[in-house]
Structures are given as structure tokens and as C-alpha cells.
Amino acid sequence: MKEIRRIIQEYEQIDFSTEKAALASVVNVEESSYRRIGARMLVRSNGLWTGGISGGCLERDALQRSQMAIFKNEATRVLYDTMDDDENQIGVGLGCNGRIEVVFTPLDPADPNNEVTQLKRIISADQPAIMLKIIDAPDGSGLLGQHQLVEDPTHPAPFAGKTTEELLPLITETLDKRKPRIFEFEEAGQTVKLLVEFIRPETRLIIIGDNYDVVAMLGIAQELGWETYLVGKAKKMSKAMFEIAKRVVDYDEADQLPVHDYTAVMLPLFAAKQPSYMGMLGPKKRLLKMQNDLGMDLEAMGILHAPTGLEIGAESPSEIALSIAAEIVAVFRDKPGGLLKYKEGTIHERD
Numbered sequence: 001m002k003e004i005r006r007i008i009q010e011y012e013q014i015d016f017s018t019e020k021a022a023l024a025s026v027v028n029v030e031e032s033s034y035r036r037i038g039a040r041m042l043v044r045s046n047g048l049w050t051g052g053i054s055g056g057c058l059e060r061d062a063l064q065r066s067q068m069a070i071f072k073n074e075a076t077r078v079l080y081d082t083m084d085d086d087e088n089q090i091g092v093g094l095g096c097n098g099r100i101e102v103v104f105t106p107l108d109p110a111d112p113n114n115e116v117t118q119l120k121r122i123i124s125a126d127q128p129a130i131m132l133k134i135i136d137a138p139d140g141s142g143l144l145g146q147h148q149l150v151e152d153p154t155h156p157a158p159f160a161g162k163t164t165e166e167l168l169p170l171i172t173e174t175l176d177k178r179k180p181r182i183f184e185f186e187e188a189g190q191t192v193k194l195l196v197e198f199i200r201p202e203t204r205l206i207i208i209g210d211n212y213d214v215v216a217m218l219g220i221a222q223e224l225g226w227e228t229y230l231v232g233k234a235k236k237m238s239k240a241m242f243e244i245a246k247r248v249v250d251y252d253e254a255d256q257l258p259v260h261d262y263t264a265v266m267l268p269l270f271a272a273k274q275p276s277y278m279g280m281l282g283p284k285k286r287l288l289k290m291q292n293d294l295g296m297d298l299e300a301m302g303i304l305h306a307p308t309g310l311e312i313g314a315e316s317p318s319e320i321a322l323s324i325a326a327e328i329v330a331v332f333r334d335k336p337g338g339l340l341k342y343k344e345g346t347i348h349e350r351d
Contacts, residue, residue: 001123001199001200001201001202001203001225002202002224002225003039003040003051003052003225004040004119004123004199005123005225006050006051007023007040007041007042007050007051007116007119008116008119008120008123010042010044010048010050011042011107011116014044014109016109019044019045019046020044020045020070020106020107021042021043021044021045021070021106021107022042022043022066022067022069022070022104022105022106022107023040023041023042023043023066023104023105023107023115023116024040024041024042024043024053024062024065024066024102024103024104024105025038025039025040025041025053025102025103025105025115025133026038026039026040026053026100026101026102027077027101027102027103027133027135027182027195028099028100028101028135028182028195029098029099029100029101030098030099030100031098031099033054033098033100034054034055034057035052035053035054035055035100037180037195037197038180038197038199039051039052039053039054040053041053041059041062041066042116043062043063043066043067043070045067045070047063047067049062049063049066053100053102054100057082058080058100058102061080062102062104065078065102065104066104068104069104069105069106070106072106073106074106074145075103075104075105075106075144075145076103076104076144077101077102077103077104077135077136077144078101078102078104079099079100079101080099080100080101080102081099082098082099082100101135101136103133103135103144103145105145105147113148113149115131115147118131118147118148118149119131119149121149122149122199122201123202124202125201126201126258126260127201127260127261128175128178128198128199128200128201128261129149129150129199129201130149130150130153130156130171130174130175130196130197130198130199131147131148131149131150131195131196131197131199132147132148132149132150132156132159132160132167132194132195132196132197133145133146133147133148133194133195133197134146134147134160134192134193134194134195135182135193135194135195136191136192136193137187137190137192137193138187138188138190138192141187141188141190141192143160143187143192146159146160148160150171153171153172153175154168155168156168156171160192160194161187162185162194170183170194170196171196173196174196174197174198175198177198178198178200178334179198180195180196180197180198181195181196181198182194182195182196183196200262200332201260201261201262202225202226202227202262203224203225203226203227203262203263203264203328203332204226204227204228204229204258204259204260204262204263204264205217205221205226205227205228205229205263205264205265205266205328206228206229206230206231206254206257206259206263206264206265206266206270206275207228207229207230207231207245207266208231208232208251208254208265208266208267208269209231209232209266209267210230210232210233210234210236210237210241211236212238212317213317213320213321214230214232214237214241215238215240215241215244215317216316216317216318216320216321217266217317217320217321217324217325218230218240218241218244218245219244219318219321220318220321220322220325221244221325222244224325224329227246228244228245228246229245229246229247229248229249229257230245230247230248230249231248231249231250231251231253231254231257231269232248232250232251233250233251234248234250251269254269254270257270259273259274259275261276262276262332263275263276263277264276264277264278264279264328264331264332265277265278265279266278266279266280266281266308266324267279267280271296271298271301274301274303275303276303276331276332277303277305277328277331277332278298278301278303278304278305279304279305279306279308279309279324279327279328280304280305280306280307280308281307281308281320282306282307283307284306284307286306287299287304287306287307305327305331308324308327309323309324309326309327310323310326310327310330310337311323312326
């Protein structure tokens with residue numbers, strides 16, 4: 001979500017009376033790729049860009065492709081195939097040994113439903129969003145690049161010739177798997193590919209505490225683009241805490257803070273709201289004492305991580321914050337959080 005915010009901010013700075021822009025979107029990935037489906041890159045006609053579709057190996061070519069889409073005023077699709085060991089191939093030697101499909105779509109500022117405008121509607125949403133996009137279509141059909149934000153996942157509006165009844169099971173499957181899905185259907189005897197993109201809401205972090213080490217946790221959460229809230233005594237908090245946190249409340253106001261499926265909270269103050277991640281600093285005996293004091297079996301809830309964080313030998317507040325943030329990402333992505341060198345197969349499962 002942080003990248004989407006940056007793209008929106010850059011888009012709003014463009015003077016469309018003198019410039020034009022296009023959006024490059026990763027729509028399919030096979031084998032190794034630094035970025036996954038949903039990675040985006042906003043390209044301005046003056047050559048500036050924001051975001052990215054790879055680890056740096058494709059951006060220069062993507063810049064040219066985007067400017068071509070702007071010039072022709074039509075969406076184009078490009079398959080970057082870096083599987084072979086051809087030293088002249090784009091991406092070889094830079095960790096991009098895979099197949100990456102990218103759709104380049106010119107942006108019309110007069111269209112209230114262009115893709116960036118639609119993305120603006122979801123940046124503050126509490127629930128995952130679904131974006132439909134045609135990523136491959138017969139030449140001349142005009143379907144390539146067509147997109148639609150799904151306003152109501154239980155009753156999606158018709159799109160690209162597909163009815164509500166036809167779209168509903170595709171959207172339901174995507175929401176259940178919490179990953180983007182690609183579906184194929186026939187149009188005039190030719191294959192059309194539809195991407196049903198799953199866009200997570202911004203991760204929300206609620207920190208309970210007002211000690212100096214909170215700044216480190218707030219700092220790394222800010223770098224990750226998380227929405228942070230802080231619970232504690234205002235008199236004990238530094239100026240930096242107030243500047244970073246979206247909202248600061250006292251302990252007796254904590255229950256006013258919103259919790260959704262991608263909310264991580266520190267300490268069991270929010271146990272009744274059943275957040276997806278609940279973490280507590282300190283040794284195991286602290287947890288046992290707290291459970292005894294509360295008369296609750298917090299461990300049985302399955303969402304408590306105590307001690308919180310991955311075991312990386314963290315010592316300083318910044319290292320501890322890194323450990324906690326890494327565990328939160330792992331939990332929300334349903335990953336074990338181990339060393340990648342011991343992982344069998346590819347780093348990312350196929351989207």
C-alpha cells in the first residue's frame with residue numbers, strides 16, 4: 001500500500017496540460033521475480049517514474065514502453081522472458097530469471113475511473129480490495145487494460161462482457177485464497193485473460209507503551225508504510241512519537257481504536273477484539289503471570305506471540321523492532337519466517 005500511496009501522490013503532482021502519464025503493472029509472474037503481481041510503476045512523459053516492476057533490471061525498458069503507450073494512447077502487453085542465459089537479455093544477472101508479464105496503460109486524467117483514481121478509493125479501506133483487469137486479449141478487441149474496482153464483492157457489477165453471476169465465483173475464490181488469480185474465458189472464439197487482483201489493506205499496528213524504545217518500532221512501521229496508533233500516557237511521550245503515530249490515545253481510550261484483519265497489536269489489551277496478531281515483549285514467565293492475573297488462557301487463542309518477534313539475536317531497540325516487524329509480515333503472509341537458504345523450491349509460490 002505504501003507504493004500505491006506514492007504513485008497517487010506523484011500522479012496528483014502532474015500538470016496534465018503539459019504532460020501525460022501511463023501505469024505499468026505486473027500482471028503475471030513465472031519462476032523468479034523480485035516483484036509480484038500488483039507491482040506498479042507510474043511513468044510520466046518527461047521520463048520521471050515512481051514505483052517499480054522489478055529490482056531495477058526492467059525499469060529502463062518499461063520507461064520506453066510506457067512512453068510508447070502514451071504516444072499511441074493504447075494499452076500494450078509485454079512479456080519479459082529472462083529464463084535463458086543470454087547475456088544480452090534484459091534482466092539477466094540482476095536476479096530477474098523468470099517470466100514477467102507487464103501491461104502498460106495510458107492514464108486519462110479526464111476519466112474519473114482511470115486506474116490511479118480507482119486506487120485512491122481503497123488506500124484507507126479496512127478490508128481487502130478486488131481489482132479486475134484484462135491482461136491479455138485479441139488484437140483490436142479494445143479489451144486489453146480495461147479495469148474495474150469491485151465496489152461490492154457480494155454483487156460485482158458486470159465487466160468486460162462477464163455478468164455478475166459469472167464474476168462472483170471468481171471474486172469469491174480470490175478472496176478465499178487471499179492471492180491474485182488469473183482466469184481465462186473465450187471471446188469471439190479467442191482467449192481473454194482476466195486478472196482478479198487481491199489488494200491487502202494497509203497493515204495497522206497498535207503499540208501499547210510510552211517508553212523511549214517505542215520510537216524504534218514506530219520508525220520501522222513508518223518505513224514499511226504501516227498505519228500506526230500509540231496507547232500510553234501522553235506526558236511520557238516524546239515529540240517524535242506524536243509526529244509518527246497517526247493517533248495517540250490514553251489507556252482508557254484504547255478500545256476506541258479500530259481493529260481489522262490486518263491489525264497487529266502489542267500486549268493483550270485487545271484480546272476481546274480478536275486481532276490477527278497480538279504480541280507481547282518480555283520472557284515467557286511474564287506471559288504466565290499476566291494470564292494468571294487476567295484469569296485468561298491467552299495462548300489458547302492462537303493469535304498471541306509471546307515473546308514477540310523472530311529469533312535473530314536482537315539486542316538494541318531497533319533490532320528488536322526489526323524482529324517484531326518481520327514476524328508480523330510473516331504471520332500476515334502465512335509464512336514460517338525461517339531462513340530462505342533452507343527453503344525448498346522457489347522463494348514465492350506461483351500467484
